[in-house]
Amino acid sequence: MARLARVFVPGLPLHVIQRGNNRQRVFFDAEDSRRYLDWLTEAAAAHALAVHAYVLMPNHVHLLVSPRQADSLPRTLQALGARYVRHINRRRARTGTLWEGRYRCCAIETERYFLACSRYIELNPVRAGLAATPGAFRWSSYRCNGEGAADALITPHDTYLALGRTVADRARSYRELVALGLSAEDLAAIRTASHGNWALGSAAFQRRLAKRTGRPVAPRPAGRPRAE
Numbered sequence: 001m002a003r004l005a006r007v008f009v010p011g012l013p014l015h016v017i018q019r020g021n022n023r024q025r026v027f028f029d030a031e032d033s034r035r036y037l038d039w040l041t042e043a044a045a046a047h048a049l050a051v052h053a054y055v056l057m058p059n060h061v062h063l064l065v066s067p068r069q070a071d072s073l074p075r076t077l078q079a080l081g082a083r084y085v086r087h088i089n090r091r092r093a094r095t096g097t098l099w100e101g102r103y104r105c106c107a108i109e110t111e112r113y114f115l116a117c118s119r120y121i122e123l124n125p126v127r128a129g130l131a132a133t134p135g136a137f138r139w140s141s142y143r144c145n146g147e148g149a150a151d152a153l154i155t156p157h158d159t160y161l162a163l164g165r166t167v168a169d170r171a172r173s174y175r176e177l178v179a180l181g182l183s184a185e186d187l188a189a190i191r192t193a194s195h196g197n198w199a200l201g202s203a204a205f206q207r208r209l210a211k212r213t214g215r216p217v218a219p220r221p222a223g224r225p226r227a228e
């Protein structure tokens with residue numbers, strides 16, 4: 001089956017997953033992680049990509065972003081990827097590809113899933129057993145979103161800004177949401193959409209997006225189509 005074209009609609013948030021080739025490590029030490037975040041900050045600014053949440057896992061990356069232009073995400077990842085792969089190949093005396101050939105990307109219905117997806121990303125180290133709490137993991141946006149720390153990479157989304165009038169208010173409200181965790185339903189929906197490059201949202205949202213983009217944005221129901 002042919003691969004579906006990715007959905008890039010200016011202003012529409014995206015959940016992005018990029019994995020190491022054959023699930024191999026892509027971050028080996030603190031210097032690698034710092035370089036990646038610094039270069040992501042530069043590339044995102046250069047290509048009009050707003051980053052709202054992130055986590056750097058040992059062998060993959062999660063990003064929650066909003067492209068201001070249709071090509072913001074691919075241009076950002078292309079610029080970042082070329083620079084970072086050269087860095088790793090030089091430091092590790094290696095050659096060849098570092099990343100899996102095709103990153104995963106799903107469009108998100110803001111009202112229903114934006115904050116759920118942000119929490120899903122920042123709770124990833126906890127689910128993986130790398131940290132007891134999201135704040136204990138160094139390489140994520142939780143310290144910014146959940147604790148109010150400055151982070152040059154992060155651009156707060158309007159949905160996050162609506163959590164409170166001040167930085168402290170927003171961080172407190174966000175921490176309370178994170179403490180609630182995610183329902184099994186939300187976890188399943190996020191994983192299905194992210195791994196299938198589908199749209200994450202209501203049926204009405206999916207219909208609107210499919211009409212706008214001219215491509216299917218949700219898996220077809222199982223079974224044979226019902227006769228009219």
